[in-house]
Amino acid sequence: MAKDITKTSKSDAEWKAELTPEQYRVMRQAGTEAPFSGAYDQSWEAGVYHCAGCGHALFDSESKFNAGCGWPSFHSELDEANIVQRPDFAHGMTRIELLCRNCDAHLGHIFPDGPPPTGMRYCINSVSLEFRPADAPGGDEAPTESE
Ligand SMILES: [Zn+2]
Secondary structure, three states: OOOOOOOOOOOHHHHHHHOOHHHHHHHHOOOOOOOOOOOOOOOOOOEEEEEOOOOOEEEEHHHEEOOOOOOOEEOOOOOOOOOEEEEEOHHHOOEEEEEOOOOOOEEEEEEOOOOOOOOOEEEEOHHHEEEEEOOOOOOOOOOOOOO
16 A cells, blocks of 8 residues: 555644534544434435545445444445554454544444445444535535645
């Protein structure tokens, strides 16, 4: 894997100014939104879910399924998403944390109890996501690069 991809790199203060308090708590401090509270938990529109921090495309709505756990769940990530998986031993559990490849935002966790074809469940916080409907004008344009 190439290490010289352009990453979104911001200071803690910059993230704090840019994100909502809830987004900051989840995305930068590995928090978790309350189950069944998120905007995308029961959202089934066609489109693509992007990272709310940097706009990096993460999941297609076709891979979304109703896991009944209270958070948006996906069985697959987009090939280009290249989501980072990192062991997380917080709260006395061993889980795999998911992080945005581009801006290191905490997205959620992945569990091996999902449906076919992967058998995986990407359990993602709604506040870490930004949904872009498939039929939105300019929906396919590249995200604006930030310095
Ligand atoms: Zn990101």
